[in-house]
Amino acid sequence: MGTHFEADRRQSEGNLPFEWLTRLRYRRFSTQMVGEILSKQWADSLVPAASMVFVIILFMILAPGLFTAANLSDMGRQLGEFGLVSIGMMIVMIGGGVDLSVGSIFALGNLTALALTSIYDLPPLLVLPIVVCLCAFVGLINGILIGYFRLRAFLTTLVTLITVRALVDVLLLKFAVQISASFYDNPIWDFVGQGDVLGIPFSMVVLIVIAAITHVVLSRTRLGWHIMAVGGSRRSAFNTGIAVRRTICLTYVVSGALAGLAAFLYAARLGNSGSYPGVGMEIFALTAVIVGGTSLGGGRGSVAKAMMGSIIVLLINLGVVQMGLQSGSGQLFLGLVLLTAIAVDVRFVRNKDKILSRLYMSPTYFRLPAPSDPDDPSSPYAMNDRLRDVDLIGLSQLDGAEDVIFDADDNLYCGDRLGNIIRFDGPDYKTPKVFAHIGGHPLGLAFDREGVLYTCVGGMGLYRVYPDGRVEKATDQTNRTTFSIIDDSRMRLADDLDIAPDGRIFFSEATVRYDMENWPSDALESRGNGRLICYDPRDNSTRTIVRKRVFPNGVCVEPNGKSLLFAESWACRISRYWFDGDKAGQIEPVLENIIGYPDNINRASDGNYWMAIMGVRSPALDLALRMPSVRRRMALEVAPDEWLYPNINTGCVVKFTAEGKILETLWDRSAENHPMITSMREHKGYLYLGGILNNRIGRVRLPDADPDWTGPASYWGQR
């Protein structure tokens, strides 16, 4: 064995080449952030936002004249009209269709508005609803054909495009001269066309209002969600009972109405009775929506994206004109932009989840000194077989008793994977019965002064069970970290708890990044993903008190009532946190560089503490912790079942003093009875052992222990 001690010494002393650089790199920048940003909904908007900024800067350089005050005002009006059409197009596309007829509808709306004002001299406030309704009616025809008769959206709207355009041409022949000849003088009409509100062009204001309403409808109302659902998966939407046909029909009506509104604004601004208004508009709107990042396949998109796309398209259009290029070059350029956007859309939609899953596991640099060697007889952790001949309780009747606890009447309680609290009646502990059903896997357990059982339930939060078996949620969320990208207020893996004399409950949340099934994967990250939380039953408040801890696990309030001990599993250390008294808020180390991964901590009868070590460190994993990129590549290239893992098959129980001195260690060398120990509880001269992946509770006699000592008496005094 001599060589291994030597190897361990080398491990503890030698630095890897450029290890300082690795340490620095992972302290400064973490890929975790990138993964979290990509997992946000708004991450989709990053590409169009960047494109928009790029286009603006590009034309500031190429065509500086574009951004004069007069131009900006005019652009604002154009954007107001065009943006409305784009929003309509976007709604149709989110619903899974496409509306090519918007240009023709726009032209029809324009002509109608001009005719009604100039020839028939109707007031604008009457013209507006007529125009919008007429255009919505054309949209309704589209909608009925596509939604109810299930014709192809592309062909149907193409036909509408042609017929409505033909109708407009016919009507133009009849009315064009009359329109040009007459003069319509109306202050409201002029305000709509030329006026400003607080310096903002009127049509821009209309756009902002409509955009805000649309955003709320799409993201916050039943109708919006239905449209998203229908576009995302028509069949699933139908199966969940959504009126698919009506929803689709409605998107075309909205699109038509918005085109009509835009036409009304356009008519008021220009009074143009020529034949070109609205020609090619469907292509521009389509480009704007796709460039903005709305998915071609439906189901994804937002108002913000449509707006950014509209700005990009409009700027390119106007910028090319401003630069004095030939009129066709604008379209050519737009075509190229559209092509790129479609390629990005297709690639991004297909690969987003792949990128996300590749970026999720984000290991960081972590170095521990070489531990004491249990094979060395002089080590405080020296190997023995004291746990081999334990009595077994509930063998094959239990499934995952992470923690065990006794009430004041000597009954034994534990959790199981099926979501129950199991109770064994004392003193023989033969028959398990379901004391309460919670639904999630109960982990840590603690009794309060009144005999109410508090438990941390993985994936659910902190729950309490009254002596009559009634279950009640205590808390499942805490305050959100101020600058965190993801919302970390919900509890993901509440782990162990203890109760202070004043009733406050201190508990650990092991990690905010992995759930009940994957918690050991957190060891591959070895980052401070966990926290300590305090729940105060007096005012029902929950507050995070310590952040960024490496898998905080066991929690034990000390008899002084002012401090607690907590274990950080992957960091292999135990610290003391002062929640009251002179040192309130301070954290001091108690025991560091433990040979394995500490789990629960509980009081011992002699004033010291028991600690469960759920697994032992292996040199290969310790080395891998110093090489984060190796672990990251492993997570990508090796199937999860084959990952290098902490060895949680061999565990032990350690007794240590409040000062951090190790007094004794109890091992099960062969790991026959207790592979992996996650908790232990001393009770009347015996030690009871629990394990989260085990199907039994172990009981071992402690010859030197006080045979009358119980946990409830130690916490709450003799009754």
Next chain:
Amino acid sequence: MAMFDWIFKARETATVPSMDGALRPNTALDDAEVLAEAEAPDNLVLSGASVLYSSGNGLFELGKSGGKSRSRPRAGSKALQRFESDVLALAAAPDGGLAIALKGKGIAVSGGAHDGTMLAGIGPKQLAAVTSMAFDGADTLIVSIGSEKHDVGDWQRDLLELGESGSVWRIPLGGGEAQCIARNLRYPSGVLCTEGSVVISEAWRHRLIAISADKPNTIRVLLDDLPGYPGRLSARGRDGAWLSVFAPRSQLVEFVLREDLFRRHMMEMIGEEYWIAPALRAGKSYKEPMQVGAVKTLGVHKPWAPSRSYGLAVRLGLDLMPVASLHSRADGHRHGVTSCLEHQGRVIVTCRGDDVVVATDAEQERGGAA
């Protein structure tokens, strides 16, 4: 689209062929009868009528004619001979001679026509790291040298250093120059003489290759992409051969073999029992690396758990394609198969990792475990 390629393309995942078809897992080795418990039993040969195996520096004979007896001889109970150093490999000649490769000494021949011949080396080079031997007729010995850099006991290091310094030699015992028939092999660990060619198991390339006698250094691949590291070969009459697979491949090891820096640090800093490397017997110490699937749940170690050691003996047909196999899975106790020998209808297997010699029916057709 270069950006997309940069984002989306990664190194290929580390994969290992699954055990399927003729290699479908069963528990045949665990169910087999124990013939002897011996410390690190290694190479089985049939010399005359007796079955011999090596263990440490000793040469042992198995109980009568293939071990029908129920007794379990302990190591040393029937030691025929003890040598100054460990026995690396054995080969039996058709005329009753026995070639014995000794660590650091060379190859000694006892009995037969060349009794007393001692080969210290090939030319000036010492004969080290002999992994297996076979007689081609009574006068020629085929010898595989696993590595020029490392001893046989250091095979894990040779694998992790991506060693390719192995070679196979044809040595005429009557005198004359030794001929190298293949070099730069990645740990040749078994040889088998067939008509006109020599079959070699090349462990680190997980394959069987053949080299014709008339065309040395021209390699023909017979069997490729095995799920484990192939070791010694032993002929089964005229019906093919038995292949012992001494360790399994695993995704984690394949991954570590790509990680040059990690591997180097691991070899420098960590004791070799705790390396991420295949082994003849894994799980002896809690300090060994463990993998996700090997976590005991409800007290059960799953048979399909990833493991650094395994027990596998493969029966090859006449064309040297796998026909059937005997397994000891992750939860089994017959790991590290270093040699097989078919004798009187039974196949005898040395499980070096678990210190036993077992025997089972050679022709049994077993369905795989569910």
